[in-house]
Amino acid sequence: MHKDVLKVLLTKEQIAQRTKELAEQINKDYAGKSVLMICILRGAVLFFADLARLLDVDVRLDFMAVSSYGAGTSTSGEVRIVKDVSQPIEGLHVILVEDIIDTGHTLKYLKRLMESRNPASLKICALLDKPSRRETDLQGDYVGFEVPNEFVVGFGLDYAERYRNLPDVCVLKPEIYGGK
Ligand code: IMP
Ligand code: MG
Secondary structure, rough: OOEEEEEEEEEEEHHHHHHHHHHHHHHHHHOOEEEEEEEOOOOOOHHHHHHHHHOOEEEEEEEEEEEEOOOOOOOOOOEEEOOOOOOOOOOOOOEEEEEEEEOOHHHHHHHHHHOOOOOOOEHHHHHHHHHOOOOOOOOOOEEEEEOOOEEEOOOOOOOOOOOOOOOOOOEEOOHHHHHH
């Protein structure tokens, strides 16, 4: 275990198993259709890569980057598009893939933006969901796990851009979140 980790919340085995279940559901729901999967960088990248490899429907991959947080652990409420998708999404079946739904502000904003571009359909897939923190009516369509109100890192999720490469979803020791 990494020296800064207090506890492991979800092991890589649990994540792999759940990702398989989500992929099976998506394969069933989108059978015979073409899907555009959009990875919300950077937190979703590991989940996205695993999920994409388990899909057997016709899939295209694209990427977006948004910034809503500074280096801390609480939301600023502000969402900025840092990188947009590289193709029009009109008429396509789109799935936005995120690492975590926290307050819901980021995805609420993105959902409204993407809907204005007239996709054939638009769904949200998130590895994690922290419903106790929600400040919007945003809901995920495909959700991996509900997590308690703790700041988590690993499997793509960061604290101040670190710990994204940890193979499990973890909670850090309190002194790490304090200052640095
Ligand atoms: P929301 O707009 O509050 O739903 O926040 C979404 C974004 O905040 C996510 O994409 C993450 O980048 C970040 N975030 C929220 N909670 C956590 C957490 O527990 N660990 C790491 N990042 C988080
Ligand atoms: Mg993120």
